[in-house]
Amino acid sequence: MNQKSTEISRRNFLKSGAVVAGSLVxxxxxxxxVKTVTGNDVRNKNxxxxxxxxxxxxxxYGCIKCGLCVQICPVHAIRLAGINKGLSYSTPYIDPRSQPCDFSCDSLQCVETCPTGVLDFRQFKHAGTEAIIAYEEERKAERQQQNDSIHGVGMHDGKGPHGADKGYNPFPIxxxxMKEAxxxxxxxxxxxxxxAVQGKGFTGTPRDQDFKGVYRSPAPTTTEITEQEGGDRPRRHQQRGNASGEQIYEKQASPLRxxxxxxxxxxxxVTECPIGEKAIVMSAETMADGTLHYSPQVLDGCTGCGVCVMVCPTAEASIIVLPNN
Amino acid sequence: MIFKKSKDKEPLPAKPVGQLPHAQEGLSYNEWRNKRRYNHKWRNIRWAVVIGLSLLFMLSFMLDLSILEGSLSGSRLVGFYLIDPFNTLQLLSISSRTGFIALLTMNFWIGLMIIVGFYAIMGGRTYCSWICPYHFIAEWVDKLRGYMEKKYKIKNHTFNRSLRYVFWVGFILLAFATSSLVFEVINPVGIISRALIYGPGLILLWIVALVLFELLYSKRFWCSYVCPIGTTMAMVGKASPMVVQFDYEKCGYCGECQKVCEVPHVLWFTKRGKATQKIHTAGADCTRCGYCVDRCPGKALTYSFKGIDKLT
Structure with a gap:
């Protein structure tokens, strides 16, 4: 190698080394x-x-930013963060004020679909299995009772635990x-x-006319209130879909506007919560002067789905969801 | 393996003019050389694949087709997960410290196996030219650059190719040190893929900056010296049987393949007096883009699958 090419290769090497060092630094x-500007944790109520x-x-880091959860979400609640979220760029989030997760999906697909398990399905699988076991115990007890009344105590009809059990369907339960977990x-x-705290009512559409969020009525719960209990609870059944005279539970989704x-x-x-009374109730206290003081109360069952945040009619939502994870 | 050994061997003697293919065909050298100048068969097929895949990604989400969901950093093809290997390496380097590895699903590992297995057979950097949307953009930038080099006399700045190994290690260490997928934030493949599928964002400014840098300063800077995905893929496809094969007898030493190739060092054996054996195959850095296969006037360069002749 002559002197000139040695010189060139040395320069090239120095140049290349400088590029790597410079780029990585x-x-x-x-x-x-980015970490100091946006912080590691960009979660907030939105x-x-x-x-x-x-x-x-x-x-x-567990999220590889593939967006499979975004694609599979049937209510389009999940979005990918922009670069303004720093290192959380392109990770999924839910802004409950614009479109909450309302559990009208089949089975929490977003969690099931996550390849890295950063949305961890195991806890929900466990909750679902527990529910099935409880359900089977219940059915068994019921059937045993029926058997006893037909064949006499202690007899068995020789069929399996749900062999002739026509109504056996654990999946909705x-x-x-899973959703409640x-x-x-x-x-x-x-x-x-x-x-409610101010004792005010509400009539009309909760959000602006250009609001794009989609509303789905919650499924009727077993604890549907059919009677007004001494006037201390606002009535629940009457108002459902009264605008267009539809059935109590309307499956079809429609824009909230x-x-x-x-x-x-x-x-x-309280009424639009998809979880129902395990998550939020309206408490009414009788004050000293005999008036009622209302206040929605969040209970342990709250999943943080954020439907309440979307439907809240005040200019700035009067109920927010604080992230848990 | 074969590649390294063959380079150290004694080269075959350069063919005299009478034995070159143009002389044997009775054509003048320039006539012969220009024979397949406008042949773009493989390039067209390849572009169709790149565009088709991007469209499939987009339409799967837009029309809810559920054929190819996700993006290039992780996707699902009719139910089978596909996971990017370099993302995995970063993830594992962080997981080694935090223990997150236990949470990774079976789907993740299967997806990784599918990708590694597929590219180990089909040639690792095949991913670059046949799948990567940034490569597609860069090809057009190259064309523009070629034009500008002539017109405005832009200089091309080259660096040492082993830079990318340093970047490869550097990105894994950075991920480890910062506990986040640093590379995925600046990865043009993922950014463009996501922009196509989920809509554009401000991050596209980074792509613009990158394109301008490649256009004005250093040709193919990202693909040649930085992109650790390409480096990983080259490692994966090191022993791939799917190769570009060189036939010494048909070569006319025209050097056109070197001109069209993005990684000309893999075609070292096409230079006069360099080939050491009758048949050579291009090395791991070859992206199997097919430019040389299209261009070669003597059809000395062809796609070939090693060992397929032994099967039949």
Missing amino acids: AIGAGVGI FLRPPGAAKEKDFV QIAA VRMGTAKLIPETCL NKTFARDICNLC
Whole structure:
């Protein structure tokens, strides 16, 4: 090798080395700056992780940004974060004020579809299995009772646990249990602006006319209130779909802007909750002067889905969801 | 393996002019050389595959076709997961510290196996030219660059190719140090793929910057010196039987393959007096793009699947 080419290769080597060192330092510094600007944790009331999310510090790297959860979500609640979210760029989030997760999906597909398990399905699988076991125990007991009344105590008809059990269908119960096991966040009331706390009612459409969120009535629960209990609870059954005279439970989804409600005391967050009374109830206290003081109360069953946040009619939602994971 | 050994052997003697293919066909050298100048068969097929795949990704989401869901960083083809190997390496490097590895699903491992298995057979960097949407853009940038080099006399700045191994290690270490998928944030493959599927975002400015840098400063900077996905794929496809094969007898030393190739060092044996055996195959860095196969006037370069002749 002559002197000239040695010189060239040395220069080339130095140049290349400088490029690598420079680039890696720049990227490292960039990451550092981004971390200080946006922080590691960008979650807030408008940035919830989808159901079953791992702890945020694991979520940031465990998510490979493929977007499968976004694609599979039937209610289009999950979105991918922009680069303004720093290192959480392109990770999935739910903004409950614009479109909450309302559990009208078949089986929490977003969690099932996640390849890295950063949305961890195991907890829901477990909850579903528990529910099936409980259901089978119940059916068994029922059948035993029936058997006893037909064949006499202690006799057995020789069929399996649900061999002749025509109504045996554990799947709705399993899926309901899975959904109830979700803990994306916890709803928190902001009593300063809440209409119910102020004793006000609400009539009309809760959100603007250009609001794009989709509304689905919650399925009727077994604890549907059919009678007004001494006037201390706002009535629940009357108002469902009263605008167009539809059935109590309307399966079809429609934009929230097409819905109107009429309540003497605003209780949209309570009545529209897909989980129902395990998650939120309206409490009424009798004050010293004999008037009733209403306040929605979030219970342990709250999944953090955020339907209450979407339907809240005040300008700034009077109920927010604080992320849990 | 064969590649390294063959390079160290004594080269075959350069063919005299009388034995070159143009002389044997009775054509003048220039006539022979221009024979397949406008042949773009493989390029067209390849572009159709790149565009078709991108469309399939887009339409699967838009029309809810459920054929090819997800994006290029992780997807599902009719139910089978496909996972990017370099993402996995970053993830595993962080997981080694945090224990997250236990959470990874069976689907993830199966998806990784499918991708590694597929590219180990079909040639690792096949991914670059047949799948990667950034490569497609870069090809057009190259064309524009070729035009600008002539017109405005832009200089091309080249670097040492082993830079990419340093970047490869560097990105894994950065991921480990910062506990986040640093590379995935700046990865043009993922960014473009997601922009096509989920809609554009501000991050596309990064792609613009990258394209401008490649256009004005260094040709194919990202693909040649940085992209650790390509490096990983080259490792995966190191012993791939799917290769571009060179036939010494048909070569006319025209050097056209070197001009059209993105990674000309893999075609070292096409230079006069360099070939050491009658049949050579291009090395792991070859993206199997097919430009040389299209261009070669003597059809000395062809796609070939090693060992397929032994099967029949």
